[in-house]
Amino acid sequence: MDARFCHLIVNGGVTPTLLAAKNPGADVQGILRRLVAGVARDIEGPSERLGDRVHDIRVRMKKFRAILRLAESRMTGPAFARSDKLARTLKDYFGSARDNDVQTDLLLDLLDKSEAHATAKALGLMDRNPATETDPASARETCSQLAALVERFQLSGLTGDEVVEAWIASYRNSRRAMRACCRDANDDFLFHEWRKRVKEMLYQSVTIGSPLDKYVLRADRLASALGSHHDLAILTESLASGLAGSKAERAALARKKVVGRRAVAMGRKLFAEKPSVIHRKVRLP
Numbered sequence: 001m002d003a004r005f006c007h008l009i010v011n012g013g014v015t016p017t018l019l020a021a022k023n024p025g026a027d028v029q030g031i032l033r034r035l036v037a038g039v040a041r042d043i044e045g046p047s048e049r050l051g052d053r054v055h056d057i058r059v060r061m062k063k064f065r066a067i068l069r070l071a072e073s074r075m076t077g078p079a080f081a082r083s084d085k086l087a088r089t090l091k092d093y094f095g096s097a098r099d100n101d102v103q104t105d106l107l108l109d110l111l112d113k114s115e116a117h118a119t120a121k122a123l124g125l126m127d128r129n130p131a132t133e134t135d136p137a138s139a140r141e142t143c144s145q146l147a148a149l150v151e152r153f154q155l156s157g158l159t160g161d162e163v164v165e166a167w168i169a170s171y172r173n174s175r176r177a178m179r180a181c182c183r184d185a186n187d188d189f190l191f192h193e194w195r196k197r198v199k200e201m202l203y204q205s206v207t208i209g210s211p212l213d214k215y216v217l218r219a220d221r222l223a224s225a226l227g228s229h230h231d232l233a234i235l236t237e238s239l240a241s242g243l244a245g246s247k248a249e250r251a252a253l254a255r256k257k258v259v260g261r262r263a264v265a266m267g268r269k270l271f272a273e274k275p276s277v278i279h280r281k282v283r284l285p
Helices: 003-008 024-044 047-074 077-092 095-110 113-122 136-151 160-183 188-208 213-242 247-270 275-281
Strands: none
Touching: 024 047, 024 136, 047 077, 047 095, 047 160, 047 188, 077 136, 095 113, 095 213, 095 247, 113 247, 160 188, 160 247, 160 275, 188 213, 188 247, 213 247
C-alpha cells in the first residue's frame, strides 16, 4: 500500500486480510482496543500541545466507529449503541478546536495574508485556544469507559461473511448518500452525510484488506474532496453570520461549488456498480 495511506493503518498493525483470519472477531476487538489506547495516550500528553493531537484523536474515533460496524451483527443493541455513542462523544470533545484551525488555514488559502488575518480576527478565530476549549478530564473519563466496554465485547463468533455483509451495507449507504447529493447539490448537510458514509467505507476497506484494496485509493480521494467541501461549508456558515457578502464569503462559496462538482464526478465512478454486483465480486479467500 502507498505510504500515503499509512495514517489509515491502526497502530500495531492489522491482519493482511481480515477475511482470511482464523478469528476475525478477535482481530476486530484488538484493533478497537488499540484505537482507544491511542486516544488515551493523546489525552494524557501536555495540555499546551493538545491542539497538535486533536486530528489524531478524532481520526482514531472515526476509525473506531467504522470498524465497530463490521462486528455489529455479533453485538447486542445496547452494547453497540453505547460504545458508538462514547466514541462519538470522545471525537466531538475536540471538534471546535479542529474547526478553528481549518477555518484559519482556508482563509489563508483563499485570500492574501493580510486579508486572511483580518478576516480571521473578525470571526474571532485568532483568540481561540484549543487547550482551553476542551475538558481533558471529561474526555479521559469517556475514554476509560469506552476501553472497559471494549474489553467486555464478545466477538469470537464473527465470520468473514458477516464482515463482507457489513462492508456491502456501507457501500450501499455511501451510494444512496451520493444520489441524494446529486439531487440537491446545494445542501451542505447532504454532502456532510455522504462524507461520513464514504469515510466509514474507507476505514473498513483498509481494515479488511484484500479483496477490497482496490477501493481504498479512490475512496480516500473522494473522502478528501468531501472533507474539503465540509470545511468550506463550515467557513461559509461562519462568514454568513458576520461577514455576509464579503470577498472571503464569495471566494469560499465559489470554491465549495467547484469541490462539490468534483466530488460528485468522483463518486459516480466509485459507485457505478450496484451493491448486488459488488457483492458477487467479493469472494472470501
